[in-house]
Amino acid sequence: MYELNLPPCEFRLKKEKDLPCIFDEIRKKYVKLTPEEWVRQHVVHFLLKQKKYPASLMGVEVGMEIQKMQRRADIVCYDSSANVRLVVECKAPEVKITQAVFEQIAQYNILLKSKYLLVTNGLEHFVCEIDAENKTYKFLDDIPEYRTN
Numbered sequence: 001m002y003e004l005n006l007p008p009c010e011f012r013l014k015k016e017k018d019l020p021c022i023f024d025e026i027r028k029k030y031v032k033l034t035p036e037e038w039v040r041q042h043v044v045h046f047l048l049k050q051k052k053y054p055a056s057l058m059g060v061e062v063g064m065e066i067q068k069m070q071r072r073a074d075i076v077c078y079d080s081s082a083n084v085r086l087v088v089e090c091k092a093p094e095v096k097i098t099q100a101v102f103e104q105i106a107q108y109n110i111l112l113k114s115k116y117l118l119v120t121n122g123l124e125h126f127v128c129e130i131d132a133e134n135k136t137y138k139f140l141d142d143i144p145e146y147r148t149n
Helices: 035-049 099-112
Strands: 013-016 019-024 029-032 058-066 069-078 084-090 116-120 125-131 136-140
Touching: 019 035, 035 058, 035 069, 035 084, 035 116, 058 099, 069 099, 084 099, 099 116
Parallel strands: 084 116
Antiparallel strands: 013 019, 019 029, 058 069, 069 084, 116 125, 125 136
16 A cells, blocks of 8 residues: 555554455444545544544544535544534545545535544645634644544
8 A cells, every 4th residue: 555644553454355454443344445545544543643532533434415415524523522623535645635625525514514624645634724603714734633622
């Protein structure tokens, strides 16, 4: 797999029906190892280990309905009051982060109302803080750590 711009992790890998699989710590199961899943699992581990997001307040491939279409957010992190704190959109390393990717996560956020949005392909990371009241956003230099307040 690709070397990413994220800290290295120790993963549980195996083959099922000759397909490589990786263990997802949040979903508690092995999933097919695709380039996008490789990025997603690195981000999950980064959020758990480096940014201290609790696994119990994290969802992977969270389903939602937007304009009568089923969608899935790659990673959704909640605060202790079950409010969405961070939404993450992961792309495979060879996928460029374009305006369309930002529009995708912004569309998710109309429903989720997260304070922070992160878009990554494992090589480039863009995180922004949303000010819903003033309908503005600002890009941040780093992914915010989990806080209980």
